[in-house]
Amino acid sequence: MDRKSRRDGKATTRIDMKNLFIILLTLTLIGCTQKQIQPEIEQLDSPTSSLLQAISIVDDNTAWISGHNATFVLTTDAGASWQTFSHPTGDSLQFRDVHGFNSEKAILMTAGSGPLSRIFTFTEPDQWEENFVMQDSLGFLDCIDFWDGQRGIAYGDAIDDYPYILLTADGGKTWNRADSTNMPKAGKGEGGFAASGTCVTTGENGKAWIATGAGGNCRFLITEDYGQTWNEVDSPLAKGDAAGNTSISFIGNTGVVTGGDLLITDDYTDNCAFSTDGGLTWQLSNRPQTVGAFYGSAITQIGEQTFAFACGPKGLDYTFDMGQTWTNLDSLNYWAVSIRGNSGYASGTDGKILKISLQP
Structure with a gap:
């Protein structure tokens, strides 16, 4: 060349x-x-006026929502229509949490002192099985969740100086208290807030996180072996007699916790934090748009984007940057929010149900 x-x-x-x-x-x-994905919301026609405060999404079409007056509802068409159910003994029960297995079967948890705290299995069209009744008058169940179709967990206010944790290995038919020798002691007055059914959440390979509060306590109890052993991690959220963590949600190792001081309704407290290491460390978020305490939380990922939601009596906010900035979606009173993939629901007072859509 x-x-x-x-x-x-x-x-x-x-x-x-x-x-x-x-x-x-x-x-x-x-x-x-x-273009940044923007959540879209739609107020759905609700078949009830009861307070709805726990949501369980089974799949894209199926979701259960439970609440007061022994009432719970079911959709099998992505919220277009809802069926209403109630317990046959009357409206005194408060279904503070629900876990749906499919469109025909769900586990429902009631909250209240002593025997008002119960766990039921409901199977369509109207079959009931009572699986657990709290025998201790000081007991009070707060929330439930399941790892799979057989293994589940329930959490309640501390009894006998230890966290009150129930485990099931047969789909909720029987429940037994976890061995307290393998967990840290409870603080005075420590428990959960039975507000949104999300003070406990399960993860992959036996992981679970419990978010505690009340009595000046505010921490996380974490297991990696289906509740056999537990470790504790401090939370940065507000502490007080009626303060602490109220709700915790994870997707993989990325999590959000919400809470605050429930007695401060018109101002900001430390009420939201994020973790990227499976809950070992937490970073407070910037202030959201909504004031007061948050009762519920949800987190999801779409592609490489992470969206987190927080709701309470003063409204519903979301963030797409791990709490650096927040946007208000609605200013109505919401107790629970749940997102699965790119859609979900929020629910609250007066039976309201809000559909949330995240479309790329």
Whole structure:
């Protein structure tokens, strides 16, 4: 090859590399300027006026929502219509939590002192099985969750100086208290807030997180072996007699906790924090738009974007940047929020049900 050909070859290489750089830069800029996903909300027609305070999403079409006056509802068409159910003994029971297995079967938990705290299995169309009744007059169940179709957990206010944790290995038919020798002692007055059914949440491979509060306590109890052993981690949220963690949600190792001081309704307290290491460390978020305490939380991922939601008596907020910025979605009174994939629901007073959609 002569000298001129070598010069032309080098020039062509430089031009090709320059064009490649421009193409890559253009693609990067396009990716960076893609429109941010914005949640869309829709108030659904609700079949009840009872307070609805716990949500269990089974799949894209099926969800259960439970509440006061022994009432719970079911959709099998993504919220377009709802069936209403109630316990046959009357309206004194408060279904503070629900876990749906499919469109025909759900576990329901009632809250209250002593025997008012119960766990039922409901199977369509109207079959009831009472699985657990609190025998201790000081007992008070707060929330339940399941790892799979057989293994589940329930959490309640502390009894006998230890956290009150129930475990089931047969789909909720029988419940037994976890061995207290493998968990830290409870603080005075420590328990959970039976507000949204999310003071306990389960994860993969036997992980679970319990968010505690009340009596000046505010921490996390964490298991990695289906509740056989437990460790504790401090929470940065507000502490007080009626303060602490109220709700915890995880997707993988990324989690959000909400809470605050329930007695402060018109001002801000430390009421939301995030974790990216499975709950070992937590970072307080910036202030949300909504004032007062949050009762419920939810977290989901769409592609590489993480969305978290927090709700309470003063409204519903969301963040797409781990709490750096917040946007208010609604200012009505919501007790629970749940997101699965790119859609979910919020529920609250007067039987209201809000559908939330996150479409790329």
